[in-house]
Amino acid sequence: MSKTAVKLLLTHGAGASCHSDFMQQLCSALFAEQIEVSLFHFGYMQTRLDGGSRRPPPKATLLQPELMAALKQFARDGQPCFIAGKSMGGRIASMLAADPEAAAMLAGCFVYGYPFHAPGKSVWRTAHFNQLTVPLVILQGERDPFGKRNEVAAKHWPGVILHWLNSGDHDFKPLKSSGQSQASLIIEAASITRRYIDAILDETQP
Numbered sequence: 001m002s003k004t005a006v007k008l009l010l011t012h013g014a015g016a017s018c019h020s021d022f023m024q025q026l027c028s029a030l031f032a033e034q035i036e037v038s039l040f041h042f043g044y045m046q047t048r049l050d051g052g053s054r055r056p057p058p059k060a061t062l063l064q065p066e067l068m069a070a071l072k073q074f075a076r077d078g079q080p081c082f083i084a085g086k087s088m089g090g091r092i093a094s095m096l097a098a099d100p101e102a103a104a105m106l107a108g109c110f111v112y113g114y115p116f117h118a119p120g121k122s123v124w125r126t127a128h129f130n131q132l133t134v135p136l137v138i139l140q141g142e143r144d145p146f147g148k149r150n151e152v153a154a155k156h157w158p159g160v161i162l163h164w165l166n167s168g169d170h171d172f173k174p175l176k177s178s179g180q181s182q183a184s185l186i187i188e189a190a191s192i193t194r195r196y197i198d199a200i201l202d203e204t205q206p
Helices: 021-032 043-049 060-074 088-097 127-131 182-204
Strands: 006-011 035-040 081-086 106-112 136-141 160-165
Touching: 006 021, 006 060, 006 088, 006 182, 021 035, 021 081, 021 182, 035 060, 035 182, 060 081, 060 088, 081 088, 088 106, 088 127, 088 136, 106 182, 136 182, 160 182
Parallel strands: 006 035, 006 081, 081 106, 106 136, 136 160
Antiparallel strands: none
16 A cells, blocks of 8 residues: 655754765655655755855754744645754754644654753753644654653653654664664654654544
């Protein structure tokens, strides 16, 4: 049985562009799940790619309007669409999922490695989770220093679904002893993405 084609707006993390090996592997795995991916570079990253300044990303509050503008273009046909991001990009995507104007255009949001907190820091970046109005699915490595399983498991946010990737780090690289590989965890993440997309669409059908 063929899967319904769906579209996903996907953006990158703070340090690596959509051309990184991780992002390209993820795109291929999502495509294999009949998910049509459109990639988005924030302005600071596009400047880097064009040979300009390698300045760090602006604050999240400045990146959010950039992604909002891209979403408005992406969602013009009125079809259900999904937004996603790696790490920082996923955080910004989740902020849109908590924004009423953006959420009206979205069916769901996916994050590949959510930066719950900076490594070794105690400030959590989850305040907006209480304002979510569309499902947020987080695919997280169990060993991710931005939010390990033993740190996050005790938390609960309505509307947030967590799927843990066996022994994966922030880039889904597992321990050799796990018997997994980065490629297999990326494929698993894409498969879980598809599973939740189908579940979300089934619930929204008239």
